[in-house]
Amino acid sequence: MEPRLAEILERVRSARGRVVALTGAGISAESGIPTFRGAEGYWVVGSRNYMPTEMATHEMFEAHPGEVWRWYLMRFGVCRHAQPNAGHHALADLDHALGDRFHLVTQNIDGLHLRAGATLARTSHIHGDAGWVRCASACTGELFPMPDMGERGEDTPFTAADRARLSCPRCGGWLRPHVLWFDECYDEEHYRMQTALRAAATADLLLVVGTSGATNLPSQIGDIAWRRGIAMVDVNPEDNPFAARALSMRQGFAVRGGAGERLPAIVRALVDG
Ligand SMILES: [Zn+2]
Incomplete structure (x- = not known):
């Protein structure tokens, strides 16, 4: 040294x-x-390419919750397999x-x-931590363990069963990943x-x-x-x-x-x- x-x-x-x-x-x-900040983080929604800084936002989640979840499930799968x-x-x-x-x-x-x-x-x-989710409408601040969503690839569709698994056990609304989005503040x-x-x-x-x-x-x-x-x-x-x-x-x-x-x-x- x-x-x-x-x-x-x-x-x-x-x-x-x-x-x-x-x-x-x-x-x-x-x-x-990977950092998912560069080109490897691109995601297509409809006919548009989105940057990670656009995907990982509250605004995007409000507009396309299923697509934002599909992107995260792909990323989280990479994390799960890493040592x-x-x-x-x-x-x-x-x-x-x-x-x-x-x-x-x-x-x-x-x-x-x-x-x-x-x-x-x-x-x-x-x-934040990919191992946890919480209510997207903040009906409670409680954290819930990330549900098992199975193996996911970039082309895995988002189904009604996925939506059900990602429902808040308190209010039935969307669960969100427990991660800080680009349009949110530290707390x-x-x-x-x-x-x-x-x-x-x-x-x-x-x-x-x-x-x-x-x-x-x-x-x-x-x-x-x-x-x-x-x-x-x-x-x-x-x-x-x-x-x-x-x-x-x-x-x-x-x-x-x-x-x-x-x-x-x-x-x-x-x-x-
Ligand atoms: Zn809720």
Whole structure:
């Protein structure tokens, strides 16, 4: 390991510091899950091509709920077949080793952190979780487990039986995926925004993994770390705004590499010997 990185991690370890990990699509890409933000996320409704930023909206769900569900069921199928990688397992090890001194903030909805053994109470899914659904009319804030919809391909039609399975058990209206849409705002009730910000405000190390911080809440977390002058380590195969920020900080370091490749050694250095 690079000497300066080892020194930063050792300082956090010996101070029994608090660690916040912030993860994004990059760690899941190593498990074969595409971002669905680019061309692979295109979806045809009627005679039009829609971008993921148009599909994943409340507006689209209001207009074409069955089509939005068909798109999600295709995506969720990809997530279900993916397996957690060494990066997810390393973060789960850190969670168990540090206990309440650890918090994970993830932008990923694929459930791979939990499947690797992350503790739900110490994980903020700030963009939601594909394993859950809730009432689209918010007749209740309750979450229900995602119903088993069988194997789905891009051409699988949406049937009346699918509609019945995706009905709210309280009011009979549509269930929606428990994910944050592009035309919606972060909140505490569903997306644990305040919990994530509070964790960043008390952390001694921000470990950023596989995200470029394109959305608002992750970049706020980076701002908090920068203002507080805590240690910050960015793990990413590519250059990104978090790496630039880490490099501008006294206790910052940018690791060029994948999560599966680099996180296990970083976690070993942070865990009490
Ligand atoms: Zn309802």
